[in-house]
Structures are given as structure tokens and as C-alpha cells.
Amino acid sequence: MSDEIIKAIIASLGTVTVAAIVLVGTFISSQKPSKSKPPTGDTRPLAEFNGTQNEFMALVIRDNTDLREQLGGQIDTLDELKRTVDSIKTHQETFMGAVRRYLMKLATAWAGPTPMPWPDDADFHILEETLPAGRRMTINEENK
Amino acid sequence: MMASVWVRNLYQKTVWSPLNTATIPPRFQIIYTLVLPFKYLLISAYGLMSAGAPITSIDLVFGDVYGDIWSIAVAVSGLAAALGVMFYSRFIALEQWALAFMITLMLAYVGCIATAAIVQAESFRFLSLMLVLIFIPMPLWRLLDIVRELRPARHV
Numbered sequence: 001m002s003d004e005i006i007k008a009i010i011a012s013l014g015t016v017t018v019a020a021i022v023l024v025g026t027f028i029s030s031q032k033p034s035k036s037k038p039p040t041g042d043t044r045p046l047a048e049f050n051g052t053q054n055e056f057m058a059l060v061i062r063d064n065t066d067l068r069e070q071l072g073g074q075i076d077t078l079d080e081l082k083r084t085v086d087s088i089k090t091h092q093e094t095f096m097g098a099v100r101r102y103l104m105k106l107a108t109a110w111a112g113p114t115p116m117p118w119p120d121d122a123d124f125h126i127l128e129e130t131l132p133a134g135r136r137m138t139i140n141e142e143n144k
Numbered sequence: 145m146m147a148s149v150w151v152r153n154l155y156q157k158t159v160w161s162p163l164n165t166a167t168i169p170p171r172f173q174i175i176y177t178l179v180l181p182f183k184y185l186l187i188s189a190y191g192l193m194s195a196g197a198p199i200t201s202i203d204l205v206f207g208d209v210y211g212d213i214w215s216i217a218v219a220v221s222g223l224a225a226a227l228g229v230m231f232y233s234r235f236i237a238l239e240q241w242a243l244a245f246m247i248t249l250m251l252a253y254v255g256c257i258a259t260a261a262i263v264q265a266e267s268f269r270f271l272s273l274m275l276v277l278i279f280i281p282m283p284l285w286r287l288l289d290i291v292r293e294l295r296p297a298r299h300v
Contacts, residue, residue, distance in 0.1 A: 004207035030294035
């Protein structure tokens with residue numbers, strides 16, 4: 001085996017080892033919980049909302065106890081809602097990611113000139129599989 | 145019919161679908177939809193084109209064979225990172241792995257240029273070194289950004 005091939009093997013192994021160390025380091029780091037965000041200062045109760053696009057999300061969450069529980073428990077003010085929705089991981093195919101996109105879709109549909117059809121894609125199927133059947137029907141009827 | 149449904153479903157999973165774009169803060173949307181995919185594809189093209197060509201500093205330190213392996217690895221990591229960001233809602237981990245390799249390959253290149261500059265005492269290699277160092281922070285920032293994205297949320 002020539003010197004050049006031996007050097008290439010050693011250098012390749014070195015590269016893979018360093019890359020693996022970087023990857024393991026970032027993976028471990030990504031498992032640590034992120035710090036919660038400070039409040040934005042808006043402590044209006046969700047019960048007051050009845051208007052804008054973002055506030056539609058508040059209405060959906062306020063009126064759906066199961067969804068509130070899935071999103072992390074007690075959500076009574078806009079601050080709590082914003083912090084909870086912001087804390088949902090959007091870049092992974094998790095239930096929470098699906099909930100967030102579903103809410104975004106509802107908000108978009110509500111604000112748009114024509115109503116969007118009821119979601120029938122993978123996001124909705126995840127919700128459908130997770131929420132209890134009775135609650136699912138109620139949400140469906142409420143937002144149709 | 146089946147093909148159009150498949151294409152539509154595929155499109156909905158991409159970073160360009162409004163469904164996914166809506167979850168990105170507006171000021172970062174151009175980075176996700178344009179800058180990162182273009183940059184990764186450019187890196188991949190660079191790797192492919194340099195596979196057959198000599199990279200003098202790497203060739204000098206580790207030889208031609210590693211030079212070719214390095215180029216192909218750059219091309220593959222660039223392509224993987226591009227796919228990762230294009231389908232970021234599902235494959236963000238792919239971008240993370242690809243970036244870890246890409247940064248390591250860049251650091252290997254930095255090491256080779258620095259070694260070649262010292263051994264050969266050629267001033268233009270220091271300029272190359274500076275150029276590579278200028279480009280390293282961006283993928284490094286993106287890797288740390290992905291780490292932040294993947295961190296589990298602490299519910300209020």
C-alpha cells in the first residue's frame with residue numbers, strides 16, 4: 001500500500017472522528033432544555049379576544065380544554081399563550097409541531113378572503129389520531 | 145392524478161410551502177427559503193467540480209487521494225445539507241449531521257493551507273487561509289442555530 005493511500009486513510013479517519021465529536025457535542029447540547037422567554041408584558045386575559053388573526057389562535061386554544069392541556073396546561077393570558085406557542089418545536093415532526101401548523105392554518109383561513117377547506121393533510125391526521133373522538137368532533141364543528 | 149397528489153404532498157413538506165413558511169419568523173424566511181439552499185448547493189457543486197482538480201494545499205499535506213476524498217465529502221455534505229434545509233420540518237437532523245462534517249472538512253482545509261503556508265512560506269496562502277476563515281462562521285452559526293431549534297421547550 002502506497003504512502004499516499006495510508007495518509008488518505010489516516011486523514012479520512014481523523015476527519016470522521018472530529019466530525020463525530022462535533023456531532024455528538026451538538027447532539028448533547030441540543031438535548032438540554034432551552035430557557036423560558038421573558039413575558040412580553042401583555043397580560044390581557046384570553047377571554048377578551050374576539051378579533052385579529054393572532055387572537056384567533058387564542059380563541060381556538062381558549063375554547064379547547066384538551067388542546068390547552070396538550071400545549072402545557074394553564075393558559076389564561078396572551079403572554080402565556082405566546083410563550084407556550086413560541087416554545088413549541090416547529091422543526092420536528094412532533095404532535096406540538098403539527099398543532100402549531102394547524103393553528104397557523106386556521107388563523108390564515110380565518111383571516112383570508114375565502115374560507116380554506118377543512119385540513120385533510122398529515123397535520124390534521126396527527127391531530128385526529130391524538131385528540132379524543134368527542135373533542136375532535138367539537139373542534140370540527142366549531143371551526144367549520 | 146396520483147403524480148400530482150404526490151407532487152403536492154412533496155411540495156407541502158418543503159420549506160417553500162406556505163404551511164412551513166408560516167412557522168418561520170418573517171425576517172428569517174429568505175435565509176431558509178433562498179440563502180441556505182443556494183449556499184449548500186453551491187458548496188456541493190464546488191465539491192463536485194474540485195473532485196478531479198488539484199487542491200494544492202490538501203494535496204501537499206495529505207496527497208491527491210485524500211484531496212479527492214475531501215472534495216467528494218464536501219459535495220455529499222453540501223447536498224445533504226441542502227436536502228435537510230429544503231425539508232427542514234422533517235430532516236433538520238440531516239442538515240445538522242451534514243454541517244458537522246462540512247465544518248470539519250473546512251477545518252481540515254484550514255489546517256492544510258496553514259501547513260502549506262508555513263512549509264512553503266508563500267504569502268498568498270495566508271490570503272487563502274483568511275478567505276476560508278471568513279466563510280467558516282456562517283455554517284458554524286447555523287449548526288448552533290439548529291441546536292437551539294432542537295432543544296426541548298420548557299413549558300410555562
